[in-house]
Amino acid sequence: MLRPFTDPESLLALGVVLPLLALGFARTLADRPRGLLWAAFACRVMAALLLIVGLANPHRRQPMPGRQVLFLLDVSASVDLEAVEQELAEIETAMKDLRSRGQGTELYALAQGLRRVEVADLRQWITLWKKGAGDTDFRSASSLAEGLRAARLALPADRAARLVLCSDAVPTGDAASAAVEQLRTEGVEVRFRPLAAQRAAEAAVVSFQPAAQAAFEGEVMRFSAVIQANQSMPSRVRLTHQGVVFAEKKLTLTADDAGTRVEFDAPMSVSGPAVWGVEIVPEKDQYTVNNRRQAVVRVRGKPRLLILHEPPSAMQALAQALRAQRFEVDVRPHRGLPARLEELAAFDAVVLSNIPASVLPAARLDLLRQYVADLGGGLAMLGSDNSFGLGGYHRTPVEEVLPLVSRFEKETEKPSMALALVIDKSGSMSGQPIALARQAAKMAVELLSARDQAAVIGFDSEPQVICGMTSASDVGTLQAAIDSLDSGGGTDLFPALSSAGEMLALSSARIKHVIVLSDGQTPEADYLSLTQRIADQGATVSTIALGADAARELLRAISEAGRGRYYETVDPSTVPQIFTRETLQASRGAIQEDLFLPVANFDHPLMAGLSPGTDLPPILGYVMTQAKPASELLLQVENGDPLLAYGRFGLGAGLAYTSDLTEAWGPEWLAWEQAGTFWAQIFRGILRRQESPGLAISSEVSPSGEWHVTLRQDRNAESEPTRPSRWTGQLAEGDAAPQSVPVEETGLGRFELHLPIDPTPTHEGTASLRLRDLDTGELAVRYHQATYPPEYQLRTTPDAALTTLPRADLSRADADLAAVTAPQSLRPLLWLTALAFLLLGVFLRRV
Template sequence: LLIDPDVEQTDSLRWALDEQKIDVEVRPIAGVPTDLAELQGYECLVLSNVPATAMTMRQMDLIRTYVQDLGGGLVMLGGDQSFGLGGYYRTSLEEILPVRSNFEKEREKPTLAMVLVIDKSGSMGGQNIELAKDAAKAAVELLGPRDSVGVIAFDGDSYWVSELRSASDKSMIIDQISTIEASGGTNMYPPMEDAYRALGSASAKLKHCILLTDGVSAPGDFEGLAAEMAASRMTVTTVAMGQGSAQQLLEDIARIGGGRYYVCDDPQSVPQVFAKETVQASKSAINELPFLAQSVRPTQVLEGIDLELAPLLLGYVVTRAKPTSELILASESGDPLLAWWRYGLGMTVAFTSDAKARWAAEWLNWPDFGPFWAQVIRHAMRKNDSRGIFVDVHRGDGETRVVMDSVDDQGAFIDGQSTTLTMIDPQLKSEKIELRQSAPGRYEATFATPRRGNYQIDLAQSRPDGEPVRQARGIVVGYPDELRLQPTNEIRLRKIAEVSGGGFNPKIADLLVVNGQTARLPIPLWPYLLMAAAGLFLFDVALRRIDLGWAAGGRTT
């Protein structure tokens, strides 16, 4: 499955893989799978220039589970919306990739002065303010020592949490960000003015402001201030948290201020927005100088590919290889170009350039373009060797029973082998279960499936020759068992009829026959007695309170 924001730009890669007998389905960003069952239908997922801000946290967690627990493959290609530029810093996908999105900024890169303006009004209480603080901390961590950063929090007033200062003292700035507490109203104009004045006095070549709010501000000349900031070579990006914010105003500010506008319906995506904006504003994560791919270590995966004849690449995203990853290709300055590693049961690959006309224009005409990508993707693909495995799945009464029969190539039973089942429930919680051998070549396990939704099962068995075999299955739990259409339990109905002296499944005519039998119908008397007692009580009170003149004779003095 190939995901790319510009589907038409993927034709060269798709055609090349088709020639190499690899079936490819291409989708836009909106086609990123939203459940594990859909993702299980593919052996490898390729993300080409897909930003983290275009996916939900659940979608990224799904991909991690697909790789880690189900042995799927993930390939990430570079672009101006990928790796650090796409906001992947400190996400679940960066965790499984063989490269990091943060890196040491080169000295010749332009310096950046950035002010973060964060709404701390009462409506930001709870999770929202904590996520905003996490986002601000992540932005500070991504800056270089020659950059500078300031943090303003606002409610009805404007407060400098951390004055504009060098980002080399990150620990102090992060500690000050932690002190922000939500309270008060919303007045966005004063903090924008403070950010404008602070950036105006900074000596950095690049000046950027990120404004986050979840509400509607008191009035102010926001468009005029944004125009002044743009005229002073400052850029303004706005982030609307939720649907209750003044989205049109924030969009206008970003448009006039030359920045970008984001709507975060899911507050969990705010840290990715801040990370993406920080890297993009620093203009240091892209190297667009032509270079030749340099081989770092030989590998059988690229056997038959003559990399010395590979043409120039025109750019790449700067990343940093993780210590235990395999760095295969690098740029001439030593930055990672192609790296991979095994994560859990699966494989992840990072290619920091692209496979399109922007940076790989020369590669598209290279004779080894198709074989190169076919061999890389086959290396990342899920190894789904299920020879000699036959699986039956039976579900009922909130439990699922899995029976696996295992035979070798000659049809002989395979006994005494370690066989495990990885079960992933609808909430992406994983559980490993050992299958017990119940007969020659037969292994069984039973586990609870109480929740509605999709359950994914990955079966793995070691073989005497050392080559493991795997098979994946899915289970869908819909309605509870009591609502399922099942055959009538006639045995139980006959027993009830026998015990009660009745009949089972009589004819209508038999039901209407009068047989002279009578039955007592007990009538409860307590409602009537209670009504009588209430009436007598009222009558008694009336006799005591009302003088009816029945007394004989008058009182004498």
């Protein structure tokens, strides 16, 4: 079949040569018969035409008779050597048959790369591998895609070619689909023959992880290992510390894809980097390289814990127990909460106990959230009548951090409540105060159950019923009415309080409560008699004095006469917290007091060191809450209510214990001999793990073996790094000398390193990365524990791109192999023909 010309521009010469030949013929002086002259001219034209077409070099595709078959035999460690030996015998027979028919064939060993090999040499290799000798590095990977791409370079262009891949089709590198598609595009046929995976008894440690990469002295760390086996077998599993056996368990491994999980609990007793490992001693085993894995845990000294409690003396028993567990504990009243993030960063965790949100400025609540989210600190809250919703933490930044929320489903036997909100809307409340009052009223309504009722009355010089007594199930109507509350006018509380009393008198609710908010003076009236009448009807009255100009003495007297509670604040931002706290206090449903037995989730890493089935002390009361979807429950009450919960938030963690650790609800816990050990372990779970304030370092290893390390600096309120930094890095692998590695600044206060780590089985040790800040001299160290290559994992999922290939028949390895065609130039033939025409033309002119 003709193909295009390789030099088509040569054909342009025809436009010049042919006219010249015609001109010469027209002016010829030769005295020959006219017929001979025309015949000679035609011969010259044909010769010129053939010469010029020959210069353009046309060619045609010519079928080639030869064939070439390349055998790629997978000899990686995941393939059974007996199967390889049997396959090699069949390949040898097929190669002899091909050569006897004059066809080409070659054999390649495929593992970590591609090696051309003779049959006899490969047999010797197999013999050595069966004895555990030979080139084990070569067998440490199944680079199937790379092998297919390399094999195509060995294929001749003038023969029909076929690749026969004999493999278990389980790659350790890139998937083979792209390589197969590339070969198909290039016209190379690939066929597949499956090989059996490792059939000898084999077990491997698939993963080994500590519960955290960093710990504190005295912390009990839980280590988890997953072990796989290809058949059931007894085995011993050992936990090692610095190469010395620390603990051992005996078990039976099962041939399960999910593997067998084994857990060890071990105390972190010495500061500094500690190498922990797991190793297995199975009854039968083919390879030992995959019998162990290691991890490095950075152990720090004593953690610093800040406990805020009113009064501080009530926390001394807990503080002493924690100090005995190597904690530095600072117990303070609420005023001891640092006002700046830099001061708060001196502590590894903060505990709030019996501290209502109303005594903490809004900026401090935001500060606690930032401390957890950005600095990686821990925040815990203990239960009391000043904690969670009762403490006014509903919908605050602190509640965002905690794993529990203040809303709960009130039990059906709890009495219904009618709540009247009496809110000052005089001109002095304009701006932020009235906006926060609306927010507070809406939050209070949200906390009511569907069986409750609420009314909102605003007052200036006259009372204004914003919303009459309405079912709390109609939240939309209530909140829409609250949004209409606006400021303006004078201040006269008496008519509004009287209206609230009248509404409550008509309600059938079991609990009736009034919350009064005012920021100014009110005309004199008989408030105490009015309040007493409301109280005689079974209602209670609580009051909130906002600002320095509020009638504090009057509001205090009203709350006393109404058997309620009195609050005063100069910060309008605390009003929502006071409203939510007072609503839950009045509903009498948030606190459960009785004798309750905790139910523990002993499988959680924070419960490490506590034997399953341990009898935990009872509690005498707790605050009702609901668990967030992502929270992890460690303890529950028998009825399923959360008691102890943990959850991650940003870079840090939150912890919530709905009972307390004082004589009120927790005397049995304080008397328990394991109390210090237990709570030290729980609080260690939320401690700040960073080596230095203002810097977070994370690392991970990609599937390709790259070690990715990221440094993030804390930012201030303007989202700028808290300090300038210039980082340098040095990487040391095993016993090799440290080498400088580049640290790339990829963003504002963000630095990254991408470090290739040697994955070969001869390199199984610790790689250390030393990071130094040239501006401050600060030093940080991270560790990576190299492990065995993935070839030695018992993975059985084959690559579908290979298993769906046509099967190869070695009895006729080149069967159905389509012949290839090669380009053949027509230039010699055209030029010989042109010469013949020239000679014929000369003959016709001379004869």
